[in-house]
Amino acid sequence: MKILITKGRVVDPASGRDERADIAIANGRILTIGKVAPDFAADRTLDASGLVVAPGLVDLAARLREPGHEHEGMLESELAAAAAGGVTSLVCLPDTDPTLDEPGLVEMLKFRARKLSRCRLFPLGALTRGLAGEVLTEMAELTEAGCVGFSQADATVRDTQVLARALQYAATFGYTVWLRPNDPWLGGGVAASGAVATRLGLAGVPVAAETIALHTLFELVRASGGKEGARVHLCRISSAAGVELVRAAKAEGLPVTADVSINSLHLTDVDIGYFNSAMRLVPPLRQQRDRDALRAGLADGTLDALVSDHTPVDADAKTLPFAEAEPGATGLELLLSLALKWGQDSGAGLRRALATVSCEPVRVLGDALGSLASSAGRLVEGGVADICVFDPEARWTVTPGALRSQGKHTPFAFETSGFELPGRVRATLVAGHVAHEAAREAA
DSSP: OOEEEEEEEEEETTTTEEEEEEEEEETTEEEEEESOOTTOOOSEEEEOTTOEEEEOEEEEEEOOOTTTOTTTOOHHHHHHHHHHTTEEEEEEOSOSSSOSOSHHHHHHHHHHHHHHTSSEEEEOEESBGGGOSSSBOOHHHHHHHTOOOEEOTTOOOOOHHHHHHHHHHHHHHTOEEEEOOOOTTTOOOSEETTHHHHHHTOOEEOTHHHHHHHHHHHHHHHHTTGGGSOEEEEOOOOSHHHHHHHHHHHHHTOOEEEEEEHHHHHOOGGGGTTTOGGGOOSSOOOOHHHHHHHHHHHHHTSSOEEEOOBOOOOHHHHSSOGGGSOOOBOOGGGHHHHHHHHHHHHSOHHHHHHHTTTHHHHHHHGGGGGGGGGTTTSOOTTSBOOEEEEEEEEEEOBOGGGOSSSOOOOTTBHHHHOOOEEEEEEEEEETTEEEEEOOTTOO
């Protein structure tokens, strides 16, 4: 289908483009940005007057719950949620049931996603078999099946010798290892250590759980070759001290990148209130000084990307005492708005806010994207037509029941948070196909 997007404000953070222009699309790719050839006969025209036309969002952390947890989410519902949130590419974690440690499982997941045509799916393979932290998976075979990196999700590798071997192997073949820094002995609590956890009688997770794990990882990266060693992506940094350690590691030239979740960027442990299980998250919400440091780190590039950390949880698993509730929250449909809110609140601006959810995540993925690496997360002539069209002036509040995700629990529900969010997705295109479209009058 040939599509013409007219009269929109085209914003491409990667190139710095910010202008009113038309975009012509054919065969899943962008033909022209700006002047459209007179003989271009569009099958469909999208009027983007008053709207921003931006690259499709790229989310580096989402759980789709399939296979094994279909009662909490299925590919159909979660990829529909992604499209509704303007997300055109997402990375899914390997902690499914069974875990993504066999090529056949990865191929099946990618095949199902392709058939749905809602969003590009990039699986992370399990770093160790069954995420048990003992035996390395066949990384070469998983890469051939379509994995873009290797992760333990929220499981840890307790044996540092196993982790050292994993990084050495990854360095040899150019794979990226994705790890959430969390010391297994210190990180078993349910809330961030501090006055709130103490007052509520909740088991705490000290900042040292993150910093000790970071120190260990950086030493192992140095041992694997230093600047030429294993590439490590640090998932969901949560503390001010963690930000400083990442900043120092980057200054040293270590091949590390890092992200932060929408939850840690906007909320603090005070938001737990009176045992609100919607705030039961991993990593746990920390203090305001940590949130401020995370915001500053995202603004100056110490933290490379903002992620939804989308983890749909069913009602039965959430309506439990705080310490027993399953951690997680839905986030795919909120990623754009919370990025925009951070851009407004911090003064970083629209372009930087969009960069953290488009071109910067693509830079993290790098060569693992193959031919997509040159145009995903960007608006470029000849590149893939993965596009998010949104209304920057729209304001909306989160009503859990209206979310397309099967998981309805979010800490940003208006009834508990009072948050009013900026920006509303009006259309999402994946490879030139309209994967989502909403009426302008939608609240």
